[in-house]
Amino acid sequence: MVRFGPAGNPDAFYEDGGKSSTQMPSWVNSIGLNAYEYQCSKGVKITQPTAEKIGDEAKKNGVLLSVHSPYFISLSSVEEEKRIKSVDYIMQTLNAAKMMGAERIVVHSGSCAKISREEAVVLAKETLKMAEKASIEAGFEYIKICPETMGKINQLGTVDEVIELCSLSEMFVPCIDFGHVNAREMGSLNTYEDFKAIVDKIENKLGTERGKHFHVHFTRIEFTSGGEKKHIPYDDTSFGPAFEPFAQLMADKNLEPVIICESPGMQGKDALTYKRIYEECLNK
Numbered sequence: 001m002v003r004f005g006p007a008g009n010p011d012a013f014y015e016d017g018g019k020s021s022t023q024m025p026s027w028v029n030s031i032g033l034n035a036y037e038y039q040c041s042k043g044v045k046i047t048q049p050t051a052e053k054i055g056d057e058a059k060k061n062g063v064l065l066s067v068h069s070p071y072f073i074s075l076s077s078v079e080e081e082k083r084i085k086s087v088d089y090i091m092q093t094l095n096a097a098k099m100m101g102a103e104r105i106v107v108h109s110g111s112c113a114k115i116s117r118e119e120a121v122v123l124a125k126e127t128l129k130m131a132e133k134a135s136i137e138a139g140f141e142y143i144k145i146c147p148e149t150m151g152k153i154n155q156l157g158t159v160d161e162v163i164e165l166c167s168l169s170e171m172f173v174p175c176i177d178f179g180h181v182n183a184r185e186m187g188s189l190n191t192y193e194d195f196k197a198i199v200d201k202i203e204n205k206l207g208t209e210r211g212k213h214f215h216v217h218f219t220r221i222e223f224t225s226g227g228e229k230k231h232i233p234y235d236d237t238s239f240g241p242a243f244e245p246f247a248q249l250m251a252d253k254n255l256e257p258v259i260i261c262e263s264p265g266m267q268g269k270d271a272l273t274y275k276r277i278y279e280e281c282l283n284k
């Protein structure tokens with residue numbers, strides 16, 4: 001099953017009287033979605049009772065949970081101390097995921113502003129290997145860690161780099177942020193074939209399981225020569241990517257990714273639009 005849901009809590013959730021993230025799973029279900037990415041972007045501060053409540057509600061409402069790790073994680077930092085701290089933050093995120101019953105966490109791939117891309121990949125892989133070891137020791141090995149494709153050119157996280165990071169082991173599943181890919185490649189994602197090339201690459205390099213069940217962030221993103229500038233609502237067609245070609249590809253290839261929408265404030269409504277577009281493709 002393809003799953004659709006918002007990253008964090010949309011404006012409409014609060015307009016409907018929502019107060020706490022523990023109410024999000026039932027709200028997500030009530031509008032016709034079935035995934036929710038809980039945001040720990042500013043640090044893992046969630047308490048155990050809250051996490052467990054979100055988990056219970058998600059189960060009751062058939063909502064699949066994922067957790068976004070803190071933005072300040074730096075897998076490829078040139079400072080060893082920062083890389084070791086990043087492992088700590090990944091462990092905190094994995095622990096939050098465990099309390100919630102989430103089986104995926106998303107991690108930003110890092111920066112390569114001060115070093116070559118190749119050096120950054122080597123450092124990021126070392127950090128992820130440490131995280132994998134710590135995760136197995138803590139009994140979190142069933143939770144997938146999803147390195148994300150990044151939107152700015154000086155960030156680590158092209159499709160190839162993310163695939164390379166995920167080649168470490170099956171614990172790593174690509175998070176393809178198509179908006180980021182499109183932004184860093186100056187509007188490269190337009191046709192069915194553009195999306196197919198990415199999915200084929202995942203399949204060829206990482207196998208059919210990850211080629212079918214990878215993680216997705218999908219949002220239109222405004223970009224400049226440095227890449228990502230800002231996320232925009234789906235209705236604003238001044239920047240891509242459009243969802244139709246990817247929806248058709250999912251339908252043709254029976255892909256079953258989890259699709260998380262990050263439109264600013266409108267991530268629930270836009271996730272529903274994606275779902276509708278996908279269902280139209282299925283019924284063609």
Ligand SMILES: [Zn+2]
Binds near residue numbers: 068106108148
């Ligand atoms: Zn992200």
